[in-house]
Amino acid sequence: MQRENWTSKLGFILAASGSAIGLGNIWRFPFVAGTNGGAIFLLIYLAAIILIGYPVLISEMTIGRKTERNPVGAFKKLAPNTPWWLVGALGVLAGFVILSYYSVVAGWGLFYMLESVTGLAPGTDFAGLFVGHISSTYSPLFWHFIFMLLTVSVIGAGVVNGIQRVVKVLMPILFVLLIVLIFRSLTLEGAGAGLEFYLSPDFSAISLQTFNDAISQAFFTLSLGMGAMITYGSYLSQDESITDSAGYVLGFDTGIAILSGFAIFPAVFAFGLDPAAGPGLTFITLPAVFSQMPLGGLFGFLFFALLSIAALTSAISLLEVVVAYLVDEFEYPRKKTSYIIGFIIFLVGVPPLLGYSALSDFSFLGMDILDTYDWIANVLLLPTGGMLTAIFIGHYWGTDNAVEEANRNSMKVKVGNVYSLMIKYVVPIVIFVIMALGVFQTITG
Numbered sequence: 001m002q003r004e005n006w007t008s009k010l011g012f013i014l015a016a017s018g019s020a021i022g023l024g025n026i027w028r029f030p031f032v033a034g035t036n037g038g039a040i041f042l043l044i045y046l047a048a049i050i051l052i053g054y055p056v057l058i059s060e061m062t063i064g065r066k067t068e069r070n071p072v073g074a075f076k077k078l079a080p081n082t083p084w085w086l087v088g089a090l091g092v093l094a095g096f097v098i099l100s101y102y103s104v105v106a107g108w109g110l111f112y113m114l115e116s117v118t119g120l121a122p123g124t125d126f127a128g129l130f131v132g133h134i135s136s137t138y139s140p141l142f143w144h145f146i147f148m149l150l151t152v153s154v155i156g157a158g159v160v161n162g163i164q165r166v167v168k169v170l171m172p173i174l175f176v177l178l179i180v181l182i183f184r185s186l187t188l189e190g191a192g193a194g195l196e197f198y199l200s201p202d203f204s205a206i207s208l209q210t211f212n213d214a215i216s217q218a219f220f221t222l223s224l225g226m227g228a229m230i231t232y233g234s235y236l237s238q239d240e241s242i243t244d245s246a247g248y249v250l251g252f253d254t255g256i257a258i259l260s261g262f263a264i265f266p267a268v269f270a271f272g273l274d275p276a277a278g279p280g281l282t283f284i285t286l287p288a289v290f291s292q293m294p295l296g297g298l299f300g301f302l303f304f305a306l307l308s309i310a311a312l313t314s315a316i317s318l319l320e321v322v323v324a325y326l327v328d329e330f331e332y333p334r335k336k337t338s339y340i341i342g343f344i345i346f347l348v349g350v351p352p353l354l355g356y357s358a359l360s361d362f363s364f365l366g367m368d369i370l371d372t373y374d375w376i377a378n379v380l381l382l383p384t385g386g387m388l389t390a391i392f393i394g395h396y397w398g399t400d401n402a403v404e405e406a407n408r409n410s411m412k413v414k415v416g417n418v419y420s421l422m423i424k425y426v427v428p429i430v431i432f433v434i435m436a437l438g439v440f441q442t443i444t445g
């Protein structure tokens, strides 16, 4: 069967941006920045995006386009009869883990979408509302199921008809809405302290954890380290340029994350909330902002609808990795495979969901189940995947081959020696040192 291609460069850029822009930007970025001192995190995160994220993003897209395969098949094709395919397999595994809890959080977003219509009166205890929701059982379970169902139905429909069609319309609307929110957030009384927290770095707040979290966040937000960009790159037509496209994806993704911070931190301080509140931050802060706006219910509904959609365009890229692997390598039928895998991932997501109710006694290194999944994926699997991908290109396949493929048909950006240097040495060494120290620190407490 002829492999599907994105129908245009724009289609690819939007799909890859759709994968990148998601809960990572609107949910994970603000709360991780909040627990790491705000501005100082922003700074180190931007460095991680440029120095590590960008070269790895180009590398993954390049491997994908060169081989036109899923991550496992891609490594098999470039390195036949070697164990390199295990890097792809690690990615497929990471896809399972991430999507399972990602869908739980996205389900919270769906819940808030409806809740906004009815329940955002000023003075509501929004922290209580959030905790009340996640520590119940059936409602989060229901929305987790609905979210997986949506994800599966897009993937079942295929690359162009499913993924590409959805993202084209929705990503621009998200952008506009975020701007409206920022405007409201910045004009709240007491917003200035939030801006200060977000923009004026406190260098004494730096720790190993800051670097660790910045690298994990860079991988997560750019959908790197597990072959999602290999898979999306594999659908990119041979006539398009990788380096030109990657720049847009990186720019859009970073832009949306930074904007989310501007929407959230001023409001956190204006309402006297705690910026280090953790995973509840977005879900507690933004409803409070909406409750203070004219037509807040409507804006709240729209915002959480778009959050859910941003999550959906990311979730489909996670599922696509697993499905593309099974379809390419075993010739399973696409639709049926999507539904079965989707259901399994739904089940894998049940423990983190119950981690706030029936399984709330569980604790691993001080983390609840959802945080544990997040840690396994973002601290262990993704950076390891990114490091091995860089080592693969730098020391097995060859940066010359990668550079040639990455630059083909480029009109604007070309990569060269700097890229090669980063991929060969900087990316693997930095990831290895920082992640190893971080894991050691976490484990030894």
Ligand code: TRP
Binding pocket: 019, 020, 021, 022, 023, 024, 025, 098, 219, 220, 221, 222, 223, 224, 225, 226, 228, 314, 315, 317, 318, 382
């Ligand atoms: N980048 C997405 C976000 O920020 C999440 C995501 C989608 C992802 N695909 C991925 C993360 C692949 C890691 C790997 O929400």
